[in-house]
Amino acid sequence: MTFQFNHPSLSAIRANLIIQKLVDFPSNVDRLNIFATGRTGSGKTTLGNRLIGIDYFMPSSGYQDCTDEINLIKFPMGLNYFDLPGVCSDDRLENYNRVALGLEQVEDFPFVENLILAKYSKDKTSEKQKFSISEFSLQQFKPDLIFYLIAPDKQFLSVDCTYLRDLLQQHCQVIYVFNMFASKETSSEHFASPQNISDAVNKLTKIHTSVLGKTSQPVIVQVNCWTGEGISELIARSGEMLGSEKGRLFEELIRYQSEKTPDKYVCQVKEEILRILAHAACQKPDGTSRSGETLLEDCQILWEFISSLLSKHQEMPSFVQQVIKAQVYTIISQYTEHQYEKVTRQMSKPIYKSVPVFKTVYEEVPDYNRPIQVPRFINKSTSNPFKKMKNIAKYGSTKKETVVYETVGYYNKTVSRQVHDGYREEYSHTEYWQEETGEQKLVGTTYQYFRQSAIVLLLALVHLLISISINDCESYKDVEVRYQSLYESYFLKVSKLPNFPIEPTEKLVFSILSAHLEKLFKDDFDEVVRTVACS
Template identity: 30%
Template sequence: MSARTRGQTLLTLDEPSLGDVRAALIQRRLGTARPTTAGRLPRLVSTGRTGSGKSTLGNLLVGSDDLLRSTGFQDCTDAAHVLRFPRGLTYVDLPGVAGDDRLENFNRLALGLPQAPQWPTVDALRVLRYEERRQIADDTHPAAGLPPDLLRPDLVLYLCAPHRGVGRAEEPYIVDLLGAIGSERVLFVLNLFHDEAGRRLATPQNLEDAHAALARWHQEAGRRLDTSRIVPMDCRSGAGLAGLLSAARDCLGGNAALTEIVTYQHERAPRLYRREVQQAVVRFAAQVAAVTPASDATAGEVPMAAARRLVEYADRLAGGGGRDHGPWLKRFEALTAKELAGLRKVATEPIIERRSKDVYEDVPRYDWVKETDYSRPVYETRRRKVKVSPGDFDEFLDGIGNWLGGDGFVAERWVSEEVLVGYKKKKRQVVTGYDQRYVRTDHWDETVGVREVAVTYDPLGVRGVALALTAWHAALSTAAGKAPGPLDAVRRDIHRRIERLGATPAALAAKAEQTLPEDTGRLLEAVLRAGETGGSE
């Protein structure tokens, strides 16, 4: 079964079958040539309408797809095929009944039933014998000379294909079979055919009709139908084979050799089945590793699709849905977004804007001012009298001169001197302000930020595997009736385990028990117990 995302990613989960596991164990046991103290294994003779799956059942037991010719077409078996297994079981595949030629009389001859008068009488029977998956003999025996230990059954398996109906053409043969062999030595096997998508072809009404027809024909033969002698199984996949052998054991009074085989598979099948389930889930998770998200919008789709697919599987193993996975799925979605952020790669480019600016210059504004020019002093000549000092000969002569001039001899004289009376003024130009004058306009490019131009992702890789297996652990917890623990702690544990193993995602399935947390196996065991039958066959 598959899980498809909105895009094109297809995740396929190949769900193992408990029936396949049981069939493989039975094949292994039957194919092991070892002495047994449990007694003789029986001779099982299969009969039934042409195309009901007799040869398919023989191929299933021997573990081969094509040892016995089984095309599904009308009357594909024209001889008695005797398969001898190393452990002693004998399986005889007889020609079909209710056909349109004389093959039914071959069948009747082999079982010692009266031949049908509407078909030509058969006076010899071809017998092909096989051991260890190869033909060892091809003999033709006259009707009076059939070896009694070759074909005579310990138990007859009458195969029906209920989806095709159990027709009245089978009635005369079944009545004769019950009369000659006895109802206690006949098992009716309802072969549950499936289509390519795995859907069962037989409807509940088909099964009910088959039971009713068998009950009616038992009554006609003067027998009573024991419903425990009707066994459903899929002869192609092996689902139900263990039930068939258990019913055969009971019919044969508890045949010890069959009991040993049934017990062998019963003890080992659950553990092997759990291991195969875990390996299938790890293989499923490994597919996530190769996915590369295309965009932010779709990045989480694959992990979420994987989680939902594993939820469906866990619920089905537990016997059906009805469990609320919503709370942890919301937390899982947030965990997925956080993990994917580490794989996100952003390509950016600068945001550039064109800038422009008018350029001005300052032009000074001048005015004239007057100010004192201290470098240009102004002097004035002034006269004043000064006393004559008698001790100064020059000044004494000046006094005599004043006397001779008629001024009399005085003790003063006039002197002239330059006196600073100020400074000249000057005019100077000063800047009283500025005026702006346009000069030019400058243009330039300026980076004002960055913008995302592309988002890409690395493949999900180990992160994707760890996320998917975290979802499986949470799905099992919920299906087992337990609240999932912290998802990120589980994810980290799984991630560390994968890195420690150092294996590629594709190789992890062989190490599933080392990849998954220690309690995953216990959770799966609890889920299978909750499914009542240990998981669907």
């Protein structure tokens, strides 16, 4: 989210100091009566509430005819602020207003015989008293000064002219207060246009000079009754109009706010700078190309703030932008932590084993189951006498001729057998493993808050702009050297701030910085800002 400065307003500071002094002022001055008059809805009650410093101290609805009695705020030092009913709207209330100021009642309007005075105390309660016209005049409720409130965004009509003419014929101590109505939220865009203001000035000037003479020019002060801006000038012009005796109170108020305004202004400026320091400290990079834009934007916003404060109104020169941008990206790199891991690749290798190889051989071998037999005749003798006799008869001998077979060898047969014939390599399995490639890959990124580094970045920029004239820096190198010197100086101070959180919040960082202001701003900073407040 883009940071937004609440630009300190010297006029608002002066107004608040006057309001503070009005409440606390000792009761040592003569009674002073100020009457607030004007058309209904012009802001009389709001101005009274602003002077007391409390919104809605006196009842005000913000609509027409919100005051149906005379409201009186009695300030401690003797100042009485009378808030009169509005004119030019309700006939009866206009006569109420006229009677309070000692003017003739309008015959065509309802006649007023009694007045109700509501005295307001600090607890917002009111004590009401009823007076007849004669009794009211005996109370010494005579105006020493009249604030005639005008809403310039509304037309100054003929009835306003008639009432003003009657008023000036009785009272010449009149200050015309232009209530510059604006949005309560922004207070920046006024409802009245320049043409509205010009028309109102011309009309009242014409009436004023026609009654009091051309040598008496109207005193006109623009005030925002919601914010208090312009009250300081209103008090100053009131003191001038009342003179030395009655105006002593206003002189004291002006003296008080003149003494206190510079310090208050310095404090508010520092407070705004602390706010943006806390805002920047709680930012962190996001990993995109826009990571540095938040810090650079804060630097640009801060530059514009300080530049307008010093009434320089100059854009950040390109060579200053270069210095700041370089520092911003250095900070981003410091608070961006990348996690890497080594890149590996899967490797594999087939594994082989040696397997014995056999071959079949054939060979001829004797087949002992197939012998080679040759017949042979032999004479075989016998011991049996009978057989001998038989053999003699048959063969002529006692021996018998017999055939026997004799094995002279064997037939061959072919047989086969396996014989070792060496080895062969055979696939067994594949082995796998991871091998580093020498490269790394990003596996994650951690982003840290900028913390003290962002604070130092902006503080150095503040003091760079405060302490030098940028136009005197002719080169990038000049600015870089000066800025780096300031950066290093403040880094030593800020890095030693105690209890700085790892997970910062803007509220906590602001509190820590506020407790160590003396380490963050040099004396020349206060001197420069005070000079602005006094100018």
